[in-house]
Amino acid sequence: MTTGVKSRLHAKTRLGDRLFRSSTLLSGVIILAVLAAVSLFLVLQSVPAFVAPAGSLPAGATNFWDYVGPLAFGTVWAALLALIMATPVAIGIALFISHYAPRKIAQALGYVIDLLAAVPSVVFGLWGATMLAPAAQPIYAWLNTYMSWFPLFGGQASGTGRTILTAALVLAVMVLPIMTAVCREVFLQTPRLHEEAALALGATRWEMVRTAVLPFARAGIVSGAMLGLGRALGETLAIAMVLSPAMVYSFLLLTSINPNTIAANAALQFPEAQGIGINTLIATGLVLFIITLFVNTAARIVVNRRKAYSGND
């Protein structure tokens, strides 16, 4: 087979085409450049914290990993709790809107849920600290007295209710609108043919949802959950105002001694930080950046495995 040089055919490009192409290229490059600049800033500012001698780090930590370990644990733990609480509710609301509710109620409900996404984090923080925590405190005291056999409900119950469970509840409420919106869209994409076939074969509405809608939407639910997880991992002010923090690894849900999250810790300590303290906080930000990158990559892999059903192609 001859491998001659093929002459490529070029379409005649007009000025408008060239302008449009270069502006889209520029936008892409700018995004990459900004991302590179942020990463470079994080890495350069973090290096002094990685090599800092013992005793110079804040909170008396001996090395950086001792300082960031409880914070990273707290970030992931709080986000996980929030996700566990929010996912079933989000799926339920989305199912209700897409398959069970009359059209008018469905539209109104969708609108109200989207409105929840517009509430600023500070308001959630204030609500959590002044209304939710005091209201939840008697419940926590009861759980701690009567259900302390359950490992997560042990320890000494908090007197103010400002525990990681309250913070996770606030996070769950904040994450709900995003997850509901994504799930709702995916459920509405279910092929009508599949749904009608299930119904024609004698399935009840719930069985139809279980066999035709949910398997189809699995990748979409996961991507919605990952979006919510991303928001929960980075939430700063709401956690800083609601949570009572300490530098510990703890799974207990009802006590005053809770692991703090990276973002909330940075928000709390930055005003008084100086010198190596600032470098340490930026380094914890780098760790959060890496955690979020990791979570998003994992989500992409899960979604791409089910590419046919994710609505991407």
Next chain:
Amino acid sequence: MNIKKCSTPIIVAAVIASLGLSSCAANENSQAASTAANSTLSGTINGIGSSAQGAAQTTWAALFQTANPRVTVNYDPQGSGAGRTNFIAGATNFAGSDAPLKASELAGTFAGCATNSKAIDLPVYISPIAIPYNVAGVTALKLDAPTLAKIFKGTITKWNDPSITDLNPGTMFPNANITVVHRSDDSGTTQNFSDYLSTTADGVWDAPVSQTYPYQVGDGAKGTSGVVDAVKNGVNTIAYADESGVGSLARAQLKVGDTFNTISAAGAASVVSKSPVATGRAANDLAITIDRTDTTANAWPLVLVSYLIVCQTYSDTAKGALVKAYASSVVSGQAQEASALRAGSAPLSPELASKAQAAASTIS
């Protein structure tokens, strides 16, 4: 569409209304016209610093700007650390800080000051630290320093512990856990509280004094308002907080010497004025080493002093004149009374105010 027809008169009315209303600026005060006419100062000075001073600085800036209408004073309460860093870098003309400049900071150079000029600390804000509590049925609470230290360290865990009931005969305490509330963010209030307990609590408080709360006990809350909210909304709670933020919560009495003293602005100010100025610093640097063992009547040694950090000599003489005028205004009786009213601080005692006034007049 009808919208086009109706919109024109509405737009015209809106433009006229906005032009008319924009001429009513909130910071113009015709009453000060007489004193303002004498002021020749003009320009802008910027400061960053302690959030504890935030409300007071707003009051002082308003007073100063009324007397000197062509001057603008901006204060950003980002925190003492940010304040000191920015002042050293020359980004601001003055700083508000809950702690005086450290030896390592004084050894360096100050970008905004003239060459070979150091910076000085002027005490401008005295805040008593209160001990609010919220226990059902307890209207008066008397504590001494060792008991206070044990409560906040977590050694005493119940309200009806003998150490507490011995100090308060006749009060019924519930058999309930004590919920301690402390600051989760680094703060000068925590530092002064730790300093007081480490000096007076007979060795119970053994952690090193720092802005971070050292023990893992009770709740951590963000800012004075967070702590006070937690005490108000929680059960069987006790905390330490700036007096200005405590509001209507009950406050504990502290044993000073042989008597149980109630918190008072005058008591706090008297402790500060009797405390010695730190040695080994520049002549006009009034960093104070607070005497926590002061036992005179009505003294309240649980107090925080916040400073105004300024250059001794500024590289820009115009800014120097503005900062000198502002600093003199801040330590004056009128300004201190105003901040006592608005921000809940304790006014500087006359002796301390005159020392600070003398130091402020050396700024150039």
